[in-house]
Structure formats: structure tokens, C-alpha cells
Amino acid sequence: MTARRSWLLAAVVAAILAALAAAPFLFPGVRAMDTAARICVFIVLAASYDLLLGYAGIVSFAHVMFFGMGAYGVALASTHLGREAPGLVLGAGAGMAVAVVLAALIGLFSLRVRAIFFAMITLAVASAVAVLVSQLSGLTGGEDGLSFQIPRALSPAAKYLSEPLTGIDPAALPGAIFGGGETGGLFTEVKANGKLAAYYLVFASMLVLLALMRRLTVSPFGSVLMAIRENEFRAEAIGYRVVRYRIAVTCISAGIAALAGALYAVWLRYVGPDTVLGFPIMVDLLLMVVIGGMGTIWGAVIGVTLFMLARGYLQDLMAAAQGAVAADLPALAVFLEPDRWLMWLGILFILSVYFFPSGIAGRLKAGR
Amino acid sequence: MRRDETETALLETRGLTVRFGGHVAVDGVSCRFREGELTAIVGPNGAGKTTYFNLVSGQIRASAGRVLLEGRDVTRLSASARTRRGMGRAFQLTNLFPGLSVLENVRLAMQAREGRGFRMFSRAMGDWELLDEAERLLQQVRLLSLAEMPVTALSHGDQRKLEVALLMALEPRVFMFDEPTAGMSADEAPHVLDLVAGLKGQPGRTVLLVEHKMDVIRELADRIIVLHNGVLLADGPPDEVMDSEIVQEVYMGQALTDV
Numbered sequence: 001m002t003a004r005r006s007w008l009l010a011a012v013v014a015a016i017l018a019a020l021a022a023a024p025f026l027f028p029g030v031r032a033m034d035t036a037a038r039i040c041v042f043i044v045l046a047a048s049y050d051l052l053l054g055y056a057g058i059v060s061f062a063h064v065m066f067f068g069m070g071a072y073g074v075a076l077a078s079t080h081l082g083r084e085a086p087g088l089v090l091g092a093g094a095g096m097a098v099a100v101v102l103a104a105l106i107g108l109f110s111l112r113v114r115a116i117f118f119a120m121i122t123l124a125v126a127s128a129v130a131v132l133v134s135q136l137s138g139l140t141g142g143e144d145g146l147s148f149q150i151p152r153a154l155s156p157a158a159k160y161l162s163e164p165l166t167g168i169d170p171a172a173l174p175g176a177i178f179g180g181g182e183t184g185g186l187f188t189e190v191k192a193n194g195k196l197a198a199y200y201l202v203f204a205s206m207l208v209l210l211a212l213m214r215r216l217t218v219s220p221f222g223s224v225l226m227a228i229r230e231n232e233f234r235a236e237a238i239g240y241r242v243v244r245y246r247i248a249v250t251c252i253s254a255g256i257a258a259l260a261g262a263l264y265a266v267w268l269r270y271v272g273p274d275t276v277l278g279f280p281i282m283v284d285l286l287l288m289v290v291i292g293g294m295g296t297i298w299g300a301v302i303g304v305t306l307f308m309l310a311r312g313y314l315q316d317l318m319a320a321a322q323g324a325v326a327a328d329l330p331a332l333a334v335f336l337e338p339d340r341w342l343m344w345l346g347i348l349f350i351l352s353v354y355f356f357p358s359g360i361a362g363r364l365k366a367g368r
Numbered sequence: 369m370r371r372d373e374t375e376t377a378l379l380e381t382r383g384l385t386v387r388f389g390g391h392v393a394v395d396g397v398s399c400r401f402r403e404g405e406l407t408a409i410v411g412p413n414g415a416g417k418t419t420y421f422n423l424v425s426g427q428i429r430a431s432a433g434r435v436l437l438e439g440r441d442v443t444r445l446s447a448s449a450r451t452r453r454g455m456g457r458a459f460q461l462t463n464l465f466p467g468l469s470v471l472e473n474v475r476l477a478m479q480a481r482e483g484r485g486f487r488m489f490s491r492a493m494g495d496w497e498l499l500d501e502a503e504r505l506l507q508q509v510r511l512l513s514l515a516e517m518p519v520t521a522l523s524h525g526d527q528r529k530l531e532v533a534l535l536m537a538l539e540p541r542v543f544m545f546d547e548p549t550a551g552m553s554a555d556e557a558p559h560v561l562d563l564v565a566g567l568k569g570q571p572g573r574t575v576l577l578v579e580h581k582m583d584v585i586r587e588l589a590d591r592i593i594v595l596h597n598g599v600l601l602a603d604g605p606p607d608e609v610m611d612s613e614i615v616q617e618v619y620m621g622q623a624l625t626d627v
Contacts, residue, residue, distance in 0.1 A: 215488075216488055216489075219492055220487040220490065220492045221485060221486055222492065223472070223475075223485075224476070224479070224480075227468070227476045230465040230466055230467050231465050233463065234463050234465065236448045237427070237447050237451060238451060238480045238534065239451035239452045239481065240485055245486075
């Protein structure tokens with residue numbers, strides 16, 4: 001391992017994870033908690049994709065399809081078996097099983113030949129499944145998707161404490177310290193309801209899966225994946241069965257993607273083609289992994305967080321900036337029109353890829 | 369009966385042939401490699417030495433003929449399967465894991481040898497047994513001081529040494545070296561050749577060496593086989609083969625066409 005341990009990278013990742021752990025208490029509001037939960041889910045998804053793309057060097061376009069399988073597994077089980085926890089677990093398990101089996105089949109048929117063939121097959125299968133899901137509306141709800149109920153313990157209606165917990169609003173912090181604002185505004189009420197429980201279910205699952213994937217990447221198995229990525233021919237020549245390793249990692253990453261999908265379904269209480277299957281999500285995922293840095297699990301954490309924050313708050317930020325410069329610099333204000341946020345997102349991504357070709361994590365790691 | 373036929377050969381090729389289109393690159397080569405022996409394979413450029421190696425180690429498929437490892441037919445097995453059965457190969461053009469460290473390259477080969485690649489829940493860097501062994505091997509090939517460097521940062525000569533180390537790490541029964549010292553500096557080459565020489569005479573092992581330098585061959589080889597246009601031209605003790613008329617002719621011819 002040439003990777004010198006970098007305290008900067010560790011600090012950034014620790015800060016992100018700590019912020020996610022305290023998110024409901026630090027960032028008040030439904031929207032903030034929703035963003036935090038989505039970040040948790042996509043960290044799992046992006047890290048599992050990085051196992052394929054960054055560690056094994058396999059390009060797949062079906063990763064979001066596996067994600068969708070986990071989500072639809074939960075949705076279908078909750079719809080047909082009732083809202084209780086066993087049904088939910090069964091649904092997640094079934095979605096995961098289907099994902100792993102399908103991944104194994106795709107791998108068996110295509111990874112023997114050439115890695116590029118695998119990419120094309122995954123593209124075809126993912127498109128076919130997406131069409132199938134929107135056509136089989138009797139089962140999947142078609143384009144409308146499925147709304148369903150989750151166990152009571154995880155729904156907003158469940159109350160755990162009679163008194164709300166106390167959170168802190170960082171936005172009120174300067175006022176509290178310098179005595180300008182109302183001191184009372186510093187503290188916020190956090191309801192100890194099922195939604196909070198659901199958030200911590202998602203967060204804890206993310207931590208466990210992330211730790212598992214991290215372990216996998218530093219294991220002998222992970223080292224073989226990197227060897228195959230670096231020189232497939234020599235890996236084969238020193239006696240590794242390259243195809244088996246490729247199929248194994250394809251199945252593992254598909255299974256974890258399905259679990260991420262199941263978590264997402266539990267959080268949203270809804271699944272639909274646009275939220276858990278669409279090709280745009282696949283493109284987002286690729287961007288998150290590339291921006292964060294391929295070949296390091298921590299890169300996924302950073303990439304997802306940046307991407308989600310940019311997507312969620314760039315528009316607000318631009319509106320604020322536009323308001324600030326509107327009077328003095330009307331020309332600049334035109335560019336900062338909040339409706340143009342996608343353009344700015346694009347520019348930010350191009351810049352980040354240009355300046356950090358090895359991703360942000362790669363940059364933080366060694367300064368190489 | 370000649371000594372050849374009474375003793376079991378560790379490795380044997382029978383009528384090994386490969387055609388690329390209409391061109392026959394290796395043409396019916398039959399040869400036995402005995403335990404403890406170091407066999408040099410010589411021949412002018414384009415004689416089919418490396419192609420013969422590729423056929424034996426399984427990098428390319430034979431059009432005809434067989435490869436036997438300890439009497440068992442391995443002709444249809446992949447390169448990877450042959451390696452697992454005890455054949456090891458170092459390449460003429462350095463063929464390493466470029467983004468990984470020197471230590472990791474060697475460790476990966478040892479991990480493959482031990483069949484530990486599918487362990488998912490232990491730490492690769494926690495396997496002290498392999499790491500210690502890898503460090504010992506790096507010390508032998510004088511690369512220990514560069515253990516943490518990525519391969520891409522190594523000089524050509526050091527990469528060649530690592531190429532040899534990867535083969536040693538596999539601890540195969542059949543060692544196949546393809547010009548191990550090509551491109552190495554004059555003070556490094558003898559050391560690597562010493563390592564190769566150290567493999568001679570060991571029970572259960574045989575060494576195949578493709579080499580151009582005649583002084584090296586004369587010193588190391590127990591036996592020489594000469595390939596020319598894919599055909600086995602001569603086979604015997606070094607002095608006998610090198611002084612034979614037919615070999616002189618082949619090399620003289622080569623020298624003349626080169627001019």
C-alpha cells in the first residue's frame with residue numbers, strides 16, 4: 001500500500017460522519033434531515049459502486065438498477081405483506097437476493113469476455129428493467145410508483161418521549177455569542193418521533209455497511225481486486241482466477257446497492273422509477289464517485305456529501321448571492337439567477353474534475 | 369536407453385506447435401526438462417523462444433502438440449491454472465502491477481501461491497507471515513529499501529529485479545525466465561544471475577532460461593536447446609551445442625543478415 005495515511009482526509013471524513021450523526025440536532029428542519037438521510041443512503045450506494053469502478057476497474061451502468069431492486073423489494077413487501085418489520089426485512093432480503101443473482105448471471109455471461117462487454121450488457125439490462133418496471137404498472141405502480149406504509153415505530157406518528165429533545169441551531173450561534181440576537185433562538189426542539197428513529201436506522205446501517213466495505217477493501221480479497229485493476233494479465237499469470245474475483249465483487253456490490261435501496265425506500269416510504277431507477281441517478285452516481293475520488297471508500301463519503309449539498313442548497317445560496325449583488329452589479333446578478341443553478345453545478349463539476357483528477361479524496365490523501 | 373527416457377521429466381513438450389495464420393512460429397518442439405536442471409533456450413531473434421515460453425506457460429494456445437507437467441497433460445489449462453499447478457513465469461517485457469508498491473507486488477504473488485485471495489474479513493496488511501516473507505525476498509533481490517515505492521517510480525533495472533522477485537515469490541517447480549537481465553546495469557546483472565543459479569540442482573525444480581549472452585549461458589546452463597525458425601535445432605550440453613557446426617551456422621547467418 002503506497003497510500004500514506006493522511007490526517008486531512010481522515011479529518012474531513014470524520015467531520016462529515018460526525019455532522020451526519022448529529023444532523024437532526026444540528027440542522028433543524030424537515031428538509032435538513034431529509035438531505036442528511038439521502039446523503040447516508042447515497043454514501044452506501046456510491047461506496048458500493050466504487051468497489052466496482054474504483055477498486056476492480058469494472059464499469060457498470062446497472063448499479064442503480066440493483067439499488068432499485070432493494071427499494072422495490074421493500075415497497076412490494078410492505079404493500080402486500082403489511083407494514084410490519086418482518087415483511088420489510090423479507091422484502092429487503094428478497095430484493096437483495098434478486099440483485100445478487102442477476103449480477104452473477106450478468107457477470108457469468110459477460111465478464112468472461114471483456115470488461116467493456118460487461119459495461120454494454122449492464123446498460124442493456126438496466127434499460128430493459130427500467131422499461132419493465134414502468135410497463136408492469138399492476139405490480140410496480142408504473143410511472144407513478146408505489147407509496148406504502150412502514151412499521152409504526154419508524155413513522156412520524158410514533159412518539160417516544162413526551163418532551164421534545166433539545167437541538168442547537170448553528171445559524172443562531174453568532175447572535176447568541178455576541179449578544180445581538182435572541183438567546184432563545186439558539187435552541188430548537190427536536191421531536192423524538194418515528195422519523196427520528198428512521199433517520200438513525202438509516203445512519204447506523206450506513207455506518208455498518210461502510211465499515212464492512214472498508215474492511216473488504218483492505219482485505220486480501222480487496223488487494224486482488226486492485227491487482228486485477230492494475231494488470232489483469234499478470235494477475236491471471238500469478239495464479240488468480242480473475243473472472244471469479246470479478247463476478248464476486250459484482251455480486252457483493254449489487255447486494256450492498258440493493259440494501260441501500262431498501263434503506264432509501266424505508267426513508268421515503270415511496271418508490272418510483274424517477275427516484276430509484278432512472279438513468280439520471282446513474283449519471284449522478286458516477287459524478288459523485290469521480291468527484292470524491294475513485295479507489296477509496298472515503299472518496300464516496302466526500303463526493304456524495306458535496307454533490308447532495310450542492311444539489312440541495314446551491315439554489316438558495318445563489319438566491320442569497322443574487323440579492324446581495326443585485327443593487328450594485330446587475331450584470332453579475334443575471335448570472336446568479338437561481339434558475340441557472342444547474343449550469344453552475346455543471347461548472348463546479350468540470351472545475352473539480354479538472355483540478356482534482358484523482359478526486360478530492362485522492363488530492364487530500366497524498367498531494368501527489 | 370538414454371538417460372532422458374528413464375528419468376521422469378518435470379516438464380515436457382511433445383510436438384508443440386503454433387500457427388499464426390500461415391506462419392508457423394513454433395514447429396513441433398519436443399523437449400523434456402528434468403529436475404534440478406537449468407536449461408538455456410537460445411536462438412536468433414524471431415526464433416520462437418518467447419512464443420515457445422508462451423505456449424508452455426499457457427499465455428497462448430497451442431495449435432498442436434502437448435505440454436505435460438509431471439506427466440499430466442496441461443495443454444488445455446489456462447495460464448492461471450498452470451501457475452496454480454506449479455509453473456511460474458517471468459516476462460521479457462516487464463509486466464508488474466504499476467500503481468502498487470514493490471512490497472505489495474511481491475505480497476500479491478505470495479498470496480496467490482497460498483490461495484488466500486478470497487479472504488474478505490481479515491486485513492491483508494495483517495498477514496505478517498506473508499509480509500515477513502515478502503521482505504526477506506526483497507532483501508535477497510536488493511529491493512528492500514524501495515519496498516514502499518510505487519512500481520512506476522522504479523528504474524528499469526529495479527523493475528526487472530522485481531519481475532524476477534515475483535517469479536521467486538511463487539515458489540514454482542518450473543521456473544521460466546525470459547531474459548531476466550535484459551536492460552539491467554552491469555553491476556546488477558550478476559547478482560540476479562546468482563539468484564537464478566541458486567535454483568540449480570534443487571530437487572523438484574527445473575529452470576528454463578531464455579538468454580542471449582553466451583558467457584552467461586556457458587557459465588549457468590546444464591544444457592542448451594537451440595531454436596531456429598520455430599524448430600528445435602540442437603539439444604545438449606553447452607560446450608557441445610555451442611561448438612556444433614549447425615549452431616555456428618545459424619548464428620553466423622544471423623550476424624550476417626544483421627549487418
